[in-house]
Amino acid sequence: MYIQTVLGKIKPEDLGVCACHEHLYIDLSHIKQNEDTRLQDIDLVMGDLQHFLDAGGKAMIEVTNDGMGRNVQQLMEMSQVLNLHIVASTGCYKDPFIPKEKKNWTRDQFASWMIDEIKNGIDGTNIRPGIIGEIGSSLNTFEPIEVELFHGAIEAAKQTHLPLSTHTTLGTMAVEQINLFTREALPLNQVIIGHQDLNKHDDIVLDVLSSGSFVALDTIGKENYRSDEDRITSLIHFIDRGYEDQLLLSSDLTRKSHLRVNGGQGYDIVLRDFIPRLKEKGVPEKVIQKLLVTNPQRAFSIREEGDAI
Template sequence: MYIQTILGPISPESLGVCACHEHLSIDLSRIKGDLDTALQDVSLVTEDLRSFKEYGGKSIIEVTNYGMGRDVSALLHISKSLNLHIVASTGCYKDPFIPEDKFHFTRDDFYKWMVDEITNGLDGTNVLPGVIGEIGSSYNTFEPIETELFYGAIEAAKETKLPLSTHTTLGTMAIEQINLFVKEGLSLDQVIIGHQDLNPNDAIVLDVLSSGAFVALDTIGKENYRKDADRLTSLLAFLEHGYEDQLLLSSDLTRNSHMRVNGGQGYDVVLRSFVPTLRHFGVTEEQIQKLLVTNPQKAFSIRKEVNSYAI
């Protein structure tokens, strides 16, 4: 098993403290009509990430895919500047963010294109993705193009063994995503269901966890969506039910205003703020190690061998 970073494969044990769902170069302004959602200032992002590093952060799963403003050169610069492991993504996001050249793709088109990126590299480079994601469904539904996208992503994941990380709009459609993966025979130990800290129904999240999939509580600090105190209450419940081996943490920053210099929470919010609160509420160091280190190692490992690691 190995984890594919943008600088080459590493052993899972080399991943370290990992943010499971972030964006270091993203532009959603074409659809959102808001330049705040064009987070593409490499210097700004690099400086903000320094605090993440200072708090012990070592790795980022970067889930900006095709059509979201993915910038391989920016990721390479950040990785080398900060000695930070970055895992890049293949795939498309969700309707209406899927770009025009892919909007009429069938599931087979998506499958072949993703496998090509996984095999040959991203955007004309030799940089290989290490995750299929974030693959998204809409609010309480799969739009037709999203259905094709999911089927294509499933086949690509089955063939290449890459982990598959999903987007659930405001936490919805998590069970439906799981049911689709089960129906299509995708191993749930290579699936990360995203944004479940935005799902206020703990019973649904517990059902997702009972399936064996990983669950990302990955919008920590976005209190305009849900208060972190409520996220904490849910997380404590999931731990109480014994699911400490399947939970992942991150903050999903997507805006210039999310940078700390601009008054935002910053990439360090989980390590700086949320984790100390977990300790205060009795979460053990062993459990925190699982949330930040051990679980990402398992979730983002590619379950096949390579000849050597570039560690």
């Protein structure tokens, strides 16, 4: 087992405190028509990341993919300068962010392209992705191109054993994603279902957890969607129901205004604010360690030939 970072393979036990779903170099402005969604100032981002490191952070899963402004050379530079483990992604996001040249692709084309990036490197580099993600569905539906994208991602995950991380728009379609993975016989311990802290229906999230997949509560600090107090209440409910080994945390920063220097929550919001509040609610240290360290180690490990399933 290993974890693939932009600087090469590491042992899972070397990952450290890990944010499971972040963006360090991203541009959604071509679709959103909002310059705030062009987060590409390396110096500002690295300044904000220093707060994450100072708080004990060690690793980030960077789920910016093709069509979202992905630049793995910049990720490699940040990793080297900051001594931060960064895991890069292959895949596409969702409609309408899929690149123009891929908008009519079939599942086989998506699979072949992702597998090539996984084996040979991203965008002509030798930097390999360590995750397939974030693969997205739309609000309450799979758009036709998203169906092809998901099937391509599933095939790539089956062939390469990379973890597959999803986007659920406002938390919707989580069960439908699980049902698709189940029908296609993708091992669910290879799957991370994203944005489930935006899903206010705890019973649905519990159904997802009961499948055996990992669940990401990964928009912490975005209180315009939901209060962190409500997120904490749901998280403790999931822990009390016995799912502490399947839960992951992050903050999903995508905008200039999310950086601390611009008045935002910053990449350290989970470590600076959310974790202390969990401790105040009585969540024990051993569970905190799972949320931040041991669960990410398992979620983002890649199985090699000969490894036990």
